Amino acid sequence: MLPFRPHQLPRTTNPSQSRPVEEWINDIYLGSYEQGNDPAVDCMCLPIRLAPESRIRRFRKDESGTAFLMRRNVDGFVLTSVMIVYAFxxxxxxDMGREHEYINALADHHGQATMYEIGFLWVAPGMAVLLAQDYDMQNIVAAIISPLICWRIMPHQTFSVIIFWDEEENLRAYIPDPQSMNGDDPGYIEATNLSEVFPTCKQTLSSASQQERNLGTTLFGYQNASAGADDxxxxxxxxxxxxxHHMKRVQSFFSTIRRPHQRRVKIAVLDTGEELGRDFTMHPLGxxxxxxxTGHGTACTHLLLKNCPTAVVYTAKISNQSTFDEKTAERISEAIxxxxxxxxxxxISMSLSYEFEVEIIDEALKNRQGDKKRPVLFFAASGSFGKDKGEHSAGFPARHENVICASSSTYEGNKSDFNQGPDDMNRWKNFSTIGENLCVAFPAELNRGNYEKRVSGTSMATSIMAGIAALVLEFCNTWKERGGRPTLEKAAKMQGMLQIFRECMLSNSNSSSQQGHLNLVPWYLFDGSSYTRDxxxxxxxxAEAPRRL
Structure with missing residues (x-):
């Protein structure tokens, strides 16, 4: 006997059912699409449009409603919760829970499998076909369950996308054919060239002395690691x-808790652009x-994703060169x-450093922190000018009151010699992480045909530290979804994150703490070194760390 549906909600007429799949994909994304043949794809996604009255409003919106990605996972199961929202x-x-109960009973009746994942219901392909007939979604479901069709959606012209493979260890680990343009997928990058779209900078550097100008000429400071100097x-x-026992262990820990549909941490990288493999980046006309x-932005973005491969990275290109000009400050302010x-x-990760304070950037940072509704974590490089240059303990904006200063350390955790300035700043804001001899992605045309290069600098440490903070937020997001103790609200604020760094990621025997900075050891938290991996x-x-503020 067939089960009885417990609610009597009216179903909508599917406007896409009578149209080819290609047409409604093009309509939703206002761009082009491509089909490919790749049966090894882990998760295929297709967008469907939700009605304007839908209660689910937190997903991608455009002028005519909300686009929701329908998914098929590696086992062939189809995300049914999306079908339900589309039909009702x-x-x-x-009533969503009631519909889930109905589908489970219907699946049992037909001998079909179902599964739950973080509150979302997935069904076997055969069950998806049965529901498609009921929901008037035959075309969509037929497209999503086909093992021979993969979709690559070309996004709006101002965006560029890269899919970054989990557990990335070298440049060959990128997925060569991105399968989804959804901003919630791992390694999604939206990039905007702010150096071209921003107007001429109104703010000048006339108030700074000539000495300050000279000291601050290099905005993105890093240096090549000495080849073969110290293996x-x-x-x-x-x-x-x-x-x-280090970050690989951390990634192993996260691989046990990550779920396909969890909220991704969003990070903005203000730098010189990115070229993480031109073959893997789509550049629509215009x-x-x-x-x-310069290679600087590419290197920094690569290091950030090596730490948090599931991040959604937004790259703002604020400069075409390593030195600043009269327009750079306004681009940074606009990018923020x-x-x-x-x-x-x-x-927001800023692997850059001025020797002097810049008013327009200062205002952008202060104005943002005045809005308490959505806190944002700012990271900036302390500067790689050396401790004998400059009167400040760190460059700007790293020494700003609303910014976490990132300094560099060696692989042994000792302070790097090139860190900027004396150690007179607030030591509880001056953390460090590895910033020397790092192997990074680099544009081949700038590196004698090689796609990898070893570099050092506080810029590199900034990206790694931002990635570590992203891991904390990622965990807090997952912890919140599973009903754990409240952590996200405090971790998302600067003081809360600093306290988590201090209480959960420092070695008791950390000699660097005696050198005016505190070296982060993330595997002390996300591993069994000092806590159980439970x-x-x-x-x-x-949760306890921010309580001790």
Whole structure:
């Protein structure tokens, strides 16, 4: 006997059912599409449009409604919760649960499998076909369950996208054919060339002395690692990511808790662009030039994703060169505002440093922190000018009151010699992480045909530290979804994150703490070195840290 549907909600007429799949994909994304043949794809996604009255409003919106990605996972199961919302736009959470019960009973009747994942219901392909007939979604479901069709959606012309593979260890680990343009997928990058779209900078540097101008000429400071100077340093830097007791262990921990549909951490990178493999980046006609003419932005973005491969990264190209000009400050200010108001990021990473304070950037940072509704974490490089240059303990904006200063350390955790300035700043804001002899992605045309290069600098440390903070926020997001103790609200604020760094990621024997900076050891939290690897224990330690503020 067939089960009885417990609610009587009216179903909508599917406007896409009578149209070819290609047409409604093009209509939703206002762009082109491509089909490919790749049966090894882990998760295929297709967008469907939700009715304007839908209760689910937190997904991608365009002028005519909300686009929701329908998914098929590696086992062939189809995300049924999306089908339900499409068929019943006004469905409540209570009725959603009732529909889940109905589908489970129907699946049992037909001998079909179902599964739950973080509150979402997935069904086997055969069950998806049965529901498609009921929901009037035959075309969509037929497209999503086909093992021979993969879709690559070309986004709006101002965006560029890269899919970054989890557990990335070298440049060959990118997915060669991006399968989804959804901003919630791992390694999604939206990039905007702010150096071209911003107007001429109104702010000048006339108030700074000539000496300050000269000292501050290099905005993106880093240096090449000495080739063969110390193999131990190179091996130690590589071990930070690949050794079983370091970041590889951290990634192993996260692989046990990550779920396909969890909220991704959004990070804005203000730099010189990015070129993480031109073959893997789509550049629609008319897109602003994102070419990285220095390699700095590419290296920093690569390091950030090596730490948090699931991050959604927004790259704002603020300069075409390593030195600043009269327009750079306004681009940075505009980039901060864009990242906050349009991209709604969680973290802004600035691997750059001025010797002197810049008013327009100072105002952007202060104005943002005045809005307590959505806190944003700012990270900036302390500067790689050396301790004998400059009167300040760190460059600007790293020494700003609303910014976390990132300094560099060696693979052994000792303070790098090139860190900027004396150690007179607030030591509880002056953290460090590895910034020497790092192997990074680099534009081949700038590196004698090689796609990898070893570099050092506080810029590199900034990206790694931002990635570590992203891991904390990622855990807090997952912890919150599973009903754990509240952690996200405090961790998302600067003081809360600083306290988590201090209480959960420092070695008791850390000699660097005697050198005016505190070296981060993320595997002390996300590993069994000092705490049990129990998921709840990690959540409780994070929850307790901000309480001691």
């Amino acid at each position: 736009p006004s469905i409540s959470h209570k 131990r340093a190179n091996i130690g830097a590589d071990d930070f990511f690949t050794d079983d 897109e602003p030039d994102l070419k990285d003419n 505002q864009t990242a906050i108001t349009e991209w709604e990021v969680d973290i 998921y709840a224990s990690v959540g409780n330690h994070i």
